[in-house]
Amino acid sequence: MTGLSYENYEKIWEEAKGILKEKIPNSTFEPWVLPITPAKENEEYFKKDHLVLKSDQSFGVSFLNQKYLSEIQSAINLVCGENLPVNLIFVPSNVKKAPKKKEKPSEHIVLMKEQIDNLKQMQSFCALNLKYTFENFVVGENSLVAYNAAKQVSEAPGQKFNPLFISGSVGIGKTHLMQAIGHSILKNFPDLRVKYAKAEEFTNQLVESCLNRQESTQKMKKFRDKYRNVDVLLLDDIQFAEGKKRTEEEIFHTFDALFHSGKQIVFASDRPISSFKNTPDRLKSRYEWGLMVDLLVPDFKTRVEIIEKHAVRSNFEISKDVAEFLAQTFDNNVRELEGAYNKVSAYASIKGIELTVDAAKEILGLKDGSKKITPDIIIEKCGEYFGVSSKDILSTSRSKEVKNARQTAIYLTREILDMSFPSIGEIFNKNHTTILYSYEKLKKDLITDRTLQTTVFELEKLVRQ
Ligand code: ADP
Ligand code: MG
Numbered sequence: 001m002t003g004l005s006y007e008n009y010e011k012i013w014e015e016a017k018g019i020l021k022e023k024i025p026n027s028t029f030e031p032w033v034l035p036i037t038p039a040k041e042n043e044e045y046f047k048k049d050h051l052v053l054k055s056d057q058s059f060g061v062s063f064l065n066q067k068y069l070s071e072i073q074s075a076i077n078l079v080c081g082e083n084l085p086v087n088l089i090f091v092p093s094n095v096k097k098a099p100k101k102k103e104k105p106s107e108h109i110v111l112m113k114e115q116i117d118n119l120k121q122m123q124s125f126c127a128l129n130l131k132y133t134f135e136n137f138v139v140g141e142n143s144l145v146a147y148n149a150a151k152q153v154s155e156a157p158g159q160k161f162n163p164l165f166i167s168g169s170v171g172i173g174k175t176h177l178m179q180a181i182g183h184s185i186l187k188n189f190p191d192l193r194v195k196y197a198k199a200e201e202f203t204n205q206l207v208e209s210c211l212n213r214q215e216s217t218q219k220m221k222k223f224r225d226k227y228r229n230v231d232v233l234l235l236d237d238i239q240f241a242e243g244k245k246r247t248e249e250e251i252f253h254t255f256d257a258l259f260h261s262g263k264q265i266v267f268a269s270d271r272p273i274s275s276f277k278n279t280p281d282r283l284k285s286r287y288e289w290g291l292m293v294d295l296l297v298p299d300f301k302t303r304v305e306i307i308e309k310h311a312v313r314s315n316f317e318i319s320k321d322v323a324e325f326l327a328q329t330f331d332n333n334v335r336e337l338e339g340a341y342n343k344v345s346a347y348a349s350i351k352g353i354e355l356t357v358d359a360a361k362e363i364l365g366l367k368d369g370s371k372k373i374t375p376d377i378i379i380e381k382c383g384e385y386f387g388v389s390s391k392d393i394l395s396t397s398r399s400k401e402v403k404n405a406r407q408t409a410i411y412l413t414r415e416i417l418d419m420s421f422p423s424i425g426e427i428f429n430k431n432h433t434t435i436l437y438s439y440e441k442l443k444k445d446l447i448t449d450r451t452l453q454t455t456v457f458e459l460e461k462l463v464r465q
Pocket of ligand 1: 131132136137138139143168169170171172173174175176177298306334335338
């Protein structure tokens with residue numbers, strides 16, 4: 001399948017669409033499959049001997065990748081009569097548009113950057129987050145060994161440390177480092193196939209493949225092809241598989257199949273292998289076979305650097321004081337540190353205020369003697385803001401104001417109090433899937449809706465006052 005021209009790709013995609021129309025419901029096909037086009041040879045994301053499909057519908061791309069990628073791949077293969085790897089990616093159509101309002105350029109830049117980052121995350125070249133590269137990883141004492149090992153693996157996949165096992169507590173860069181290996185290999189060895197998956201996804205797909213007995217042989221084959229027909233397998237969060245007999249057995253055989261054909265495997269886990277009490281010894285010994293590296297919590301200096309690097313990337317000027325304050329306050333989890341930075345920088349940009357340590361404290365609700373926030377306070381403030389009562393919010397009323405107040409209150413309860421969806425469900429008299437849906441919807445709308453951003457920030461401030 002070499003040397004295909006754009007016209008060939010266009011024809012292949014046209015035919016594949018005909019097949020997919022029968023397989024994908026119209027409600028998905030029309031809005032999300034129809035706008036897709038193949039990448040052209042002169043476009044930056046064009047990849048030789050791949051069919052790179054692009055669309056400017058970010059949600060559609062994410063959805064299709066999750067639900068219908070194997071159908072799309074099968075349709076392409078059917079048209080071609082052989083395997084032509086497909087990548088479906090999101091390419092924004094208007095990112096270069098100039099800001100309309102000139103008064104606050106920084107505000108525009110920060111939000112655009114954030115939007116692009118967010119949307120880029122949905123891109124799924126091998127399900128990798130585009131942000132998680134070696135260039136964006138700040139190396140400190142805590143990560144030097146792991147970083148070097150990851151670099152070496154990416155320079156000689158399957159030849160150096162196999163498997164590479166990365167362990168370390170939550171939120172300190174395991175996934176980032178693991179995906180950086182994937183990015184680097186894709187860049188340096190474009191012919192290699194890289195697969196990233198979390199153990200949970202692996203388990204779910206395995207269960208799904210075993211479900212229907214009649215179809216299971218075919219489905220199992222598809223499942224195995226997915227994980228064994230690769231050159232590099234990045235399997236994340238494998239602590240999830242511990243004690244799940246069927247999953248661990250499948251990981252074991254996948255490992256053996258890949259290892260014996262010289263393919264690279266990288267595992268990551270939130271826990272050390274010594275704590276895998278329910279994992280069979282034969283799998284544990286595979287995990288330990290190559291090199292095991294431990295990521296530690298970054299020290300203060302590295303945490304400050306992480307913030308500063310993040311700020312440069314999002315085009316935001318942060319003072320040393322504020323970076324140090326954040327690094328001091330969030331000292332054991334980089335994800336939380338980044339979350340805090342995102343919050344204070346976005347707030348300061350939107351409000352057009354200078355970000356001082358005091359302002360950061362206030363935004364994060366860390367002011368000394370600040371009052372205790374409860375769901376009741378959140379509901380009351382949201383009610384007042386939208387002109388409805390707390391009782392209305394907790395009722396089944398579907399009037400526009402009540403719905404807006406309820407959705408914002410749900411979002412803020414989750415964001416500020418970090419409560420679980422079932423617990424929020426109990427407060428709002430709704431089941432947890434409704435709460436989850438409502439939260440996710442608002443979160444997604446926030447990316448593009450400026451009025452909503454202001455509302456949510458105003459309300460958060462009122463709640464914290
Ligand atoms: P883990 O997989 O260990 O739970 P992640 O890899 O998801 O953690 O990291 C959480 C967040 O922190 C990510 O956004 C990641 O980019 C960032 N991060 C972690 N360590 C670093 C680092 N050393 N340099 C830059 N960013 C980092
Ligand atoms: Mg992770």
